[in-house]
Amino acid sequence: MHTQTCPQCSHHIHTSSCTCTECDTAIGLDALSGMDPHIRNRNQKLAVWFGVVLGVFGAHKFYLGQHSKGWLYLLFSWTLVPMVMGWIDSFNTMKMSAFSFEQRYARRVSLQ
Structure with missing residues (x-):
């Protein structure tokens, strides 16, 4: 050893x-x-694409670790309101600086 x-x-x-x-x-x-x-970083461009393409299902919220919001998007996906909100979220994420994105969405992983 x-x-x-x-x-x-x-x-x-x-x-x-x-x-x-x-x-x-x-x-x-x-x-x-x-x-x-111990910190898991998220990819900002991938989060934007998830919001644009799969925003109606809340894929970008699940990817960013906001599971409760992701379930709400999925629950109301038949109304197409989450699709528009996904586009808005993608635009806001795209405007965000890389530093702000990391500060907001980087998550510490437990060691257990």
Whole structure:
């Protein structure tokens, strides 16, 4: 079994781990990239396309993690009102800066 030492707490961890099990410090390439491995980022362009093409079904809301709003869009999809609202949401998402999008929709993943 190959192990390495955590630079933060000196705990021995497996070489395939990207974080220390004791202190959650990023190890290896994750530490060099400056990205938190526990945060899942969403793609802004993909969210816009989901809103334009599948907005009537609320696909963009499900993709962005807003499941209750997605279910409302799906429930009222027969009225075609969610289609227009999906286009409006897509336009607003497209106007949003990349930083604002990440701040709003990046979600922290639990370690369990």
